[in-house]
Amino acid sequence: MNVTKAIETRRSVHDYTDEELDDDTIEELFDRVKHTPSGYNLQPWEFLVLRDEENKQRLREQAYDQEHVTDAAATVVVLGNTDPAAHADRIFADWLEKGYLPDEETRDGLIDQVEGWRERQPAENRVWTTRSTALAGMTLMYAAWEMGIASGPMEGFDQEGVREAFDIDEGYEPVMLVTLGYPEDGAENLEGPRRLRRPAEEMTHFETFDPDPRGEPAEEAVRAEASADDDD
Amino acid sequence: MNVTKAIETRRSVHDYTDEELDDDTIEELFDRVKHTPSGYNLQPWEFLVLRDEENKQRLREQAYDQEHVTDAAATVVVLGNTDPAAHADRIFADWLEKGYLPDEETRDGLIDQVEGWRERQPAENRVWTTRSTALAGMTLMYAAWEMGIASGPMEGFDQEGVREAFDIDEGYEPVMLVTLGYPEDGAENLEGPRRLRRPAEEMTHFETFDPDPRGEPAEEAVRAEASADDDD
Numbered sequence: 001m002n003v004t005k006a007i008e009t010r011r012s013v014h015d016y017t018d019e020e021l022d023d024d025t026i027e028e029l030f031d032r033v034k035h036t037p038s039g040y041n042l043q044p045w046e047f048l049v050l051r052d053e054e055n056k057q058r059l060r061e062q063a064y065d066q067e068h069v070t071d072a073a074a075t076v077v078v079l080g081n082t083d084p085a086a087h088a089d090r091i092f093a094d095w096l097e098k099g100y101l102p103d104e105e106t107r108d109g110l111i112d113q114v115e116g117w118r119e120r121q122p123a124e125n126r127v128w129t130t131r132s133t134a135l136a137g138m139t140l141m142y143a144a145w146e147m148g149i150a151s152g153p154m155e156g157f158d159q160e161g162v163r164e165a166f167d168i169d170e171g172y173e174p175v176m177l178v179t180l181g182y183p184e185d186g187a188e189n190l191e192g193p194r195r196l197r198r199p200a201e202e203m204t205h206f207e208t209f210d211p212d213p214r215g216e217p218a219e220e221a222v223r224a225e226a227s228a229d230d231d232d
Numbered sequence: 233m234n235v236t237k238a239i240e241t242r243r244s245v246h247d248y249t250d251e252e253l254d255d256d257t258i259e260e261l262f263d264r265v266k267h268t269p270s271g272y273n274l275q276p277w278e279f280l281v282l283r284d285e286e287n288k289q290r291l292r293e294q295a296y297d298q299e300h301v302t303d304a305a306a307t308v309v310v311l312g313n314t315d316p317a318a319h320a321d322r323i324f325a326d327w328l329e330k331g332y333l334p335d336e337e338t339r340d341g342l343i344d345q346v347e348g349w350r351e352r353q354p355a356e357n358r359v360w361t362t363r364s365t366a367l368a369g370m371t372l373m374y375a376a377w378e379m380g381i382a383s384g385p386m387e388g389f390d391q392e393g394v395r396e397a398f399d400i401d402e403g404y405e406p407v408m409l410v411t412l413g414y415p416e417d418g419a420e421n422l423e424g425p426r427r428l429r430r431p432a433e434e435m436t437h438f439e440t441f442d443p444d445p446r447g448e449p450a451e452e453a454v455r456a457e458a459s460a461d462d463d464d
Contacts, residue, residue, distance in 0.1 A: 003378035030432035039387040048441045094428035123355040134366035146235035155271040196326035200262035209280045
């Protein structure tokens, strides 16, 4: 499946078949996800994959009882490590080894810099980990869709409840949930009309930034939107 | 280009040719980006596209003088609206119109809910907008790469400086910068050895979450990593 088709046909799916996602499929999927870019290549993401019915049910209870959490073959808790330096030693050792850094002093300077980020406000490190981890979440959904696996991203859940239910310590930010599974024939969100998307003309700004703060589109954008074939 | 190839061959590029990105190309690109999923389909992203040399230079001054900011044909400031309700009225009107909501009361309840998020701590809304906006940033990079356009995501820049330089008000979070352009033959980051990626076995956890807090891989993961063909 080409990239454009994946982008244009991927929709958030809630209706899944009973077909399971086996270990090999999950591994194949995350072997793609790992290539996601991240700031300084620090890769702060972790993925808690739930396929066990009891565990999916425990997660569902923290996600406003949304049925697709348990209907999905797997639901993934996408987690971001809030320690920027968790993997810094080996990442920068790798850069040095491969010739991307001139010497050990430069490597040590980078490690020091990233370790220094531990002293930032916790809110900064939450934003930091959310940024790179969401990039990985998006890769996950496109990679899955090419494999025929539909997905449903969710941000509506009780963060603290999820932490407690799965013993996730404070060093990890639950960034989003992603349900995964093979879509049912006629799944509502694959077959139904596509939801509105803000048109390119509205969301792009050239050289100066002058959006309407309430996002009201310019008149020409409204016309484009009226004919847009959009999705969720 | 299929999705897997796009994921596996996309790398962060700093070396660009002089070829420009014309208006039609930019529009084609963002016509794909708009399909990115977001929480409640609220699409908080905005994109400030800089092609003018003087503007790219002003941005570069806020980005630790990194050359590829001006070498790129276009550098995009990826912005997240921190007002969750900016587009709520028309998004939920669209859901009602297309039959995704049973009645106006439900629509109004959703609008009220999202408007209520305005009262959350500013830090919560920063995390909220970073999440969906980063998803759009990832789509941008894959869509570009399929069009032959290389990209370079950057989080190293002075947020306040960028705000001031481009008159971006506090309602928008500068989430990341993305340089865009056609890659030079032999661009270092396309030709050089691929950088380490954490292997799938290390970053996935089944049913229980038990990472080593410093991300030390299990022994089998180390073996897999040693043979990994990875990228930045």
